Amino acid sequence: MPDGLKGSQKAKLFSAMATNANRAYTVRLPAWGGPTEAPSVEASRGGGTGRRAGFKIRFPKGSGGSIPPSGTTPLVTNIMMNFCSYCGESVSRKTPHDDNRKRWVCDSCGRIHYQNPLPVVGCVPERDGKILLCKRAIEPRYGYWTVPAGFMELGESTVQGAARETREEACAEVEIGHLFAVVDVIDAGQIHLFYTAKLIGDFSAGHESLEVALFSEDEIPWDDIAFHSGRYALKKYFEDKGQNTGVHIHELRRSRS
Amino acid sequence: MPDGLKGSQKAKLFSAMATNANRAYTVRLPAWGGPTEAPSVEASRGGGTGRRAGFKIRFPKGSGGSIPPSGTTPLVTNIMMNFCSYCGESVSRKTPHDDNRKRWVCDSCGRIHYQNPLPVVGCVPERDGKILLCKRAIEPRYGYWTVPAGFMELGESTVQGAARETREEACAEVEIGHLFAVVDVIDAGQIHLFYTAKLIGDFSAGHESLEVALFSEDEIPWDDIAFHSGRYALKKYFEDKGQNTGVHIHELRRSRS
Numbered sequence: 001m002p003d004g005l006k007g008s009q010k011a012k013l014f015s016a017m018a019t020n021a022n023r024a025y026t027v028r029l030p031a032w033g034g035p036t037e038a039p040s041v042e043a044s045r046g047g048g049t050g051r052r053a054g055f056k057i058r059f060p061k062g063s064g065g066s067i068p069p070s071g072t073t074p075l076v077t078n079i080m081m082n083f084c085s086y087c088g089e090s091v092s093r094k095t096p097h098d099d100n101r102k103r104w105v106c107d108s109c110g111r112i113h114y115q116n117p118l119p120v121v122g123c124v125p126e127r128d129g130k131i132l133l134c135k136r137a138i139e140p141r142y143g144y145w146t147v148p149a150g151f152m153e154l155g156e157s158t159v160q161g162a163a164r165e166t167r168e169e170a171c172a173e174v175e176i177g178h179l180f181a182v183v184d185v186i187d188a189g190q191i192h193l194f195y196t197a198k199l200i201g202d203f204s205a206g207h208e209s210l211e212v213a214l215f216s217e218d219e220i221p222w223d224d225i226a227f228h229s230g231r232y233a234l235k236k237y238f239e240d241k242g243q244n245t246g247v248h249i250h251e252l253r254r255s256r257s
Numbered sequence: 258m259p260d261g262l263k264g265s266q267k268a269k270l271f272s273a274m275a276t277n278a279n280r281a282y283t284v285r286l287p288a289w290g291g292p293t294e295a296p297s298v299e300a301s302r303g304g305g306t307g308r309r310a311g312f313k314i315r316f317p318k319g320s321g322g323s324i325p326p327s328g329t330t331p332l333v334t335n336i337m338m339n340f341c342s343y344c345g346e347s348v349s350r351k352t353p354h355d356d357n358r359k360r361w362v363c364d365s366c367g368r369i370h371y372q373n374p375l376p377v378v379g380c381v382p383e384r385d386g387k388i389l390l391c392k393r394a395i396e397p398r399y400g401y402w403t404v405p406a407g408f409m410e411l412g413e414s415t416v417q418g419a420a421r422e423t424r425e426e427a428c429a430e431v432e433i434g435h436l437f438a439v440v441d442v443i444d445a446g447q448i449h450l451f452y453t454a455k456l457i458g459d460f461s462a463g464h465e466s467l468e469v470a471l472f473s474e475d476e477i478p479w480d481d482i483a484f485h486s487g488r489y490a491l492k493k494y495f496e497d498k499g500q501n502t503g504v505h506i507h508e509l510r511r512s513r514s
Contacts, residue, residue, distance in 0.1 A: 080343075081342040081343075082342060082343055082344070082345065083340055083341065083342050083343070083344070083345035084340065084342070085338040085339060085340050085341070085342045085348075085370070086337075086338075086339055086340070087339070087340070088339065088340035088345050089345075091342075098464075100425075101410065113342070114408070115411060116375045116376065116408050116409055116410065116411065117375075117376055117409050117410075117411060118373045118374075118375070118376075119373070119374055119375075119376055119448055151371070151373050152373055152374050152448070153358065153373065153374075154372060154373065154374060154446045155443065155446075156443070157441035157443060157508045158439065158441055158448055158506070159441075159506065159508075168357075178503055178504065178506075179439060179503075179504045179506060182415065182436060182450075184414035184415055184416075186412065186413070186414060189411045189412075191376055191409070191415055193439075207355075244502070244503040245501070245502070245503065246435055246436075246501040246502065246503055246504070247435065247436045247503070247504050249415070249416065249435075249436060251414045251416075
């Protein structure tokens with residue numbers, strides 16, 4: 001419960017939370033990475049503060065402790081909402097007219113608050129056969145290695161996003177090549193798009209990285225790669241040997257990843 | 258202003274709207290389609306009711322009348338928020354600690370409400386060299402033709418989404434092939450992913466379509482295709498002649514589309 005709320009506001013919030021707690025939805029679950037991570041589409045009720053963490057994952061506080069057994073529940077979910085972001089009144093889960101899915105709908109103004117998967121963009125920066133990886137300075141997966149990647153921002157293309165993430169995480173410029181891997185990270189509500197890239201000039205650790213370094217294929221720390229999707233992209237990158245022969249499509253679900 | 262609000266709620270809403278109206282952001286703008294459409298990431302303040310319209314575009318009522326001259330303003334923007342969807346208090350535009358962009362941040366509980374581009378998935382269903390198109394029964398672009406496509410839903414893969422859209426709009430089953438086009442529709446805050454597909458069995462108009470029909474390349478109603486992204490996908494599909502030689506990446510901005 002946030003501080004600074006007046007009594008009536010607290011009552012309103014408690015009421016909405018109590019009502020929603022009985023509804024049939026699940027809250028964001030871990031999905032796509034190593035054994036300890038618990039990313040989600042967005043920080044929400046009962047979760048963290050929406051902190052952006054390197055791979056730009058938003059993950060709920062304590063979610064690791066409330067993971068249902070694999071295969072027992074629907075793993076993907078809508079993010080919790082208590083109030084309409086337009087008028088501030090309560091929202092309910094209901095199926096709008098002409099729709100076939102439950103959405104968050106405002107009880108007062110009727111606005112529908114859609115929730116959809118989010119795109120994550122990244123690249124495999126290469127120079128002389130070596131790949132630039134970043135050692136994460138943030139949770140989740142602190143201390144593990146990753147290719148530069150993160151949530152795409154409004155106003156940019158997928159190519160621009162992949163280059164921006166490389167700039168932010170590895171202080172490096174890249175010339176983006178072709179899209180070679182798309183990974184559906186279903187339980188996190190994300191799709192990850194990976195481009196080939198040529199590393200240009202210097203590099204150094206951005207503020208989300210402990211260090212950045214170049215690795216040849218046999219030097220890649222496979223057991224210490226932060227995320228399944230990034231590991232998949234690296235594997236496919238080496239399999240392709242730089243040839244553009246289409247995109248590898250891969251689906252990650254908790255029960256099978 | 259929604260009906261049914263109490264006086265204090267109205268005052269709260271007016272106050273939030275007045276404050277936010279002076280802030281430096283723009284609201285969703287038309288972007289990627291024909292001359293009349295005005296899609297956006299999500300219905301929001303001053304806009305429509307979030308109605309899902311065929312291509313699953315959400316577009317603001319009257320936005321066509323408030324389009325700034327091309328090139329004079331940043332075209333992409335964050336969706337208007339007045340209130341925190343968690344605690345119901347007001348939100349402000351500010352740059353969170355450890356971030357480099359302005360976000361909607363709750364003035365009370367501090368939650369950050371990120372906004373990112375959304376994925377749209379579609380396919381080009383083919384049988385014996387002919388392509389299945391749908392004539393739109395809904396706005397925007399009522400009466401224009403489109404390949405089956407729409408917003409990806411939580412819980413599904415890009416492939417599943419493309420097949421689902423075909424089922425909904427054309428009552429048809431498809432066997433999805435390979436990803437061949439990705440279009441960044443920047444001003445709408447969307448990325449569109451198009452797959453090849455083989456049409457299986459019968460088809461008929463879904464409730465969002467006036468009719469569905471098969472077209473050979475020289476029968477395609479090019480001047481009546483609903484959206485730039487779909488037209489691009491069709492062009493590239495025929496150029497490729499079904500070969501999987503990588504993905505065509507295309508960027509649509511209002512000033513250049």
